[in-house]
Amino acid sequence: MRILVVEDDPVLSNGLKVGLGLTGATVDQVANCTDALSALAACRFDAVVLDLMLPDGSGLDVLKTMRKHQDQTPVLLLTALDDTADRIAGLDSGADDYMGKPFDLDELAARIRAIARRGAGRARAVMIAGDVELDPSNLHVKVKDEHVSLSRREFAVLSALMERPGVIRSKSDIEERLYGWQEEVESNTVEVHIHNLRNKIGRKAIETVRGLGYRMRIT
DSSP: OEEEEEOSOHHHHHHHHHHHHTTTOEEEEEOSHHHHHHHHHHOOOSEEEEOSEETTEEHHHHHHHHHHTTOOOOEEEEESOOSHHHHHHHHHTTOSEEEESSOOHHHHHHHHHHHHHHHTTOOOSSEEETTEEEETTTTEEEETTEEEOOOHHHHHHHHHHHTSTTSOBOHHHHHHHHOOTTSOOOTTHHHHHHHHHHHHHOTTSEEEETTTEEEEOOO
16 A cells, blocks of 8 residues: 655654555555645556645645545644544545544544545455455465465555456556655565565466466466
């Protein structure tokens, strides 16, 4: 999962990057409305964590601009403005969820998974494709009920494929899930992770579609 954090408090923003990173997410950070809209125009994110009180305006303006331009990326508002009226205004402006500060990181991560899951059109938290079962809540993967140990990036690649089994995911699409803006993309990283995953979950579980990318075998 790739998440955009829009937060001007550097301590909190970095804490979110580290904490959400431990759940397997790739996190990019911006600190104002202008950079948030630029990031959303340039990249695809699975979810946005959006503060309301930003140096150059309100996070609600970012949210309203997103929805005006038909950007349906799931948004969780995370703010000190936690009165009922503020929550109503945020939800009515198109937010998918709302949390007040201070907050519990585990609950925040669970809420982000929930809005991302709904945004992708999935009802179940656990993803299943053939003999492979993936649980994003605890980073567990099982094959025929046997636990399989994966690295964080192997888990991210498998998650991208299992979100829509049978659908081809391009190499560049998978790379976007693996790397933030400040990270260098190695030329053969995806191929290496696919190779390792096949060794761990079964060589036939992931299909290569020549010239297009990879897809998870459904049966």
